[in-house]
Amino acid sequence: MPRQGLESVNCSLIAIPVLENETPVTITPLIRGQSTPLIVIRCGESVRVYANRCPHQGRPLDYAPDRFLTKNATLVCAAHGAVFGMADGLCLQGPCRGESLTPYASLWQDGVLRVEWPDPLD
Numbered sequence: 743m744p745r746q747g748l749e750s751v752n753c754s755l756i757a758i759p760v761l762e763n764e765t766p767v768t769i770t771p772l773i774r775g776q777s778t779p780l781i782v783i784r785c786g787e788s789v790r791v792y793a794n795r796c797p798h799q800g801r802p803l804d805y806a807p808d809r810f811l812t813k814n815a816t817l818v819c820a821a822h823g824a825v826f827g828m829a830d831g832l833c834l835q836g837p838c839r840g841e842s843l844t845p846y847a848s849l850w851q852d853g854v855l856r857v858e859w860p861d862p863l864d
């Protein structure tokens with residue numbers, strides 16, 4: 743079930759008490775009034791946040807909410823099988839090889855995820 747965040751101008755704060763290592767979850771915070779699907783992945787001591795949108799055809803990577811194909815620290819797009827590194831979002835294999843998932847700066851601390859949004863003028 744997607745979790746909603748608190749909207750602010752440049753970030754959202756989202757309660758995620760538990761993140762299993764290398765187990766992606768989805769969140770759908772409001773970014774400037776629009777629900778925005780994101781993937782959150784804990785990689786050891788750090789957390790990565792990416793847009794849940796494949797660079798190949800723009801489809802979500804999960805085959806059902808919070809259901810992802812994963813293998814050896816990679817994430818596989820359910821549509822056509824593009825394989826992305828969890829730690830850097832780079833496509834290692836598949837139809838968009840060399841492209842990347844869109845990353846967002848984030849910090850996960852005390853069960854709260856802070857996701858930074860780019861400046862609207864960027």
Ligand code: FES
Nearest residue numbers: 796798819822824
């Ligand atoms: S939409 Fe992801 S591989 Fe085609």
